[in-house]
Amino acid sequence: MEETNRLAPPQMVEGDPRMLTLLDVNARFLPHEQFRQLVANMERDGHLTSTPLVWNDRESGRLVVLSGNHRVLAAIEAGLPTIWWMQIDEPLARQRQIALQLSHNAIAGQDDPAILKELYDELENVEWRQYTGLDDRVLDLLKKVDVASLGEANLDFASVQFMFLPDELERAEAAFDAARSAATADERWVAGLKQYEPVLDALETSRAAYKIGNSATALGVILAVFERHLSELAEGWFDAATGAAIRKGMAPLETVFGVRDIPVETAAAVRAAVDRLVREGRVPGNEPWRALDVLVSGESYVGTGVVIT
Template sequence: MTDTATPAPAFRPRLVRRDPRTLTPLDVNARFFRKEEFDRLVENIRRDGCLTSTPLIYSGGEYDEGHELILSGNHRTMASVEAGLDEIDCMLIEEQLTRQQLIAIQLSHNAISGQDDPATLKQLYEQLDDVDWRAYSGLADDQLELLAQVQPEGLSEANLDFATVSLIFLPDELETAREAFNAARLGQNESWLAARADYEQTLDTLASTHAAHKVGNVATALHAILAIAERHLDELQDGYTSPDGEPCHTGHVGLETVLGARTLPAPAAVTLNKAIAAAEGRGEIPTGEGWRLLERLAGEYLSGPTRTPPSWDNAS
């Protein structure tokens, strides 16, 4: 058998029946069972009268029929012998594989086993009324102690279909990203529902941005899209201004949609702060509603010499 760096071929195992006593166990097996676990496995097999999960065995032209190598299920095979089974069902790989491929298959069967969601596991276990079936489940004392502390939730990770998306930011974008995620935490209990058309439009916009800027990183493309949006903040006025120039609703909107920018020069900010503090001190506007002073000043500017400026307590 020659070791190569080529990936494992697409083999097609077939179901066969074998005497578990004559199969060839692995010389080196990283997976081990404690004695009480192995004894429980033997008892379960004896109770079932068969193996309910199938070992994976390999011939590859190197092992005679009935003496194939057990790639996965060594303990199940040994337990079936202890339980007195004369034959067991096995999945047989006949294609020739390299030693590297055989080891990789063995390790993958041991390592890729998934995890139990505690809340779901507790719900299932509590449906077992019979003491013997609870013992059959094979849950250890430490697992049962943890289950007693679990408070089942309405949703758990085990019952959700999800995908993992990774965003990678360049060093000069990292601080902006942190600020964005910190802001997102403020709305962590809120949910938004988007139409499929919006999702497709987002993908199309990302594709266009990738092509225009010749970038392949999604985060960089999003940064470019956000930069364009920042330059057009004043266009968000369309969301709350009707065609005839009247407000569409009475909710609050971002000041940046009015000024067209998120910032203003520090001297201007100091002047506005002083004016707002003075108006609040005189009782002309409610404390914490400095925007009312800006609205009054704008109203006076628009009223001209023949119009009466609106009072703040009549303002929308």
């Protein structure tokens, strides 16, 4: 390993962030929404609350940002006239520059989810919760935390990738193959390219209606609205005017009742009635849903708390 000598302590410098040189190749990326939140935080605070690392390259006369490129960019966009940074003035070989950059990105602690949940729950103001920059995936995981029993992070999550493909078969197949080879999502949902703009419009409408900035939260709103209109999906198999099915096959029960769940008391009574019909041989054991045929056939049956006539 080259340059095993210790670095001299960096000095703290205050200056115009616009005079700093950002990295041409930076392995660390920041999603757009998180960057916008970073800019908003700086506009609120009036300064940085964490310090970039800068190297003074005396040969070129450049001040190179080794760590904190996004913070510097955000400071510029937030209009901050000056910021503080840690500055290394001694010569650095290219290998050591890269090692410093990658170590700052890679060596980081992990949050204890139980403590993180406890601290987050203390924030009563919505604006301060937004200030933290915690995304919906993290917040959803926090809902599942058992503070009494969980000592360290061991939480599962799944990533989903939306792909909007063109109508042409060859182009669609090529795009899908490229996305499949490059992505690591647990699930991939394919849609037509012409649906891309309507999806963005739906997300924007949800954000505007509820005054939220996070796309994942906006998607949650869209799904909640969808859940309230499950019964409308019956149009895919049911003709309301004639009361007859318009296709063969199976239909989801939630499109019949308009809900995914029913009270356990009702479910227990229905289950008992179905079990009785199966025992009596009036309903096949491998097709218990045919108890509904008994309901609509006009036969009379009195079960445990359920009357089928």
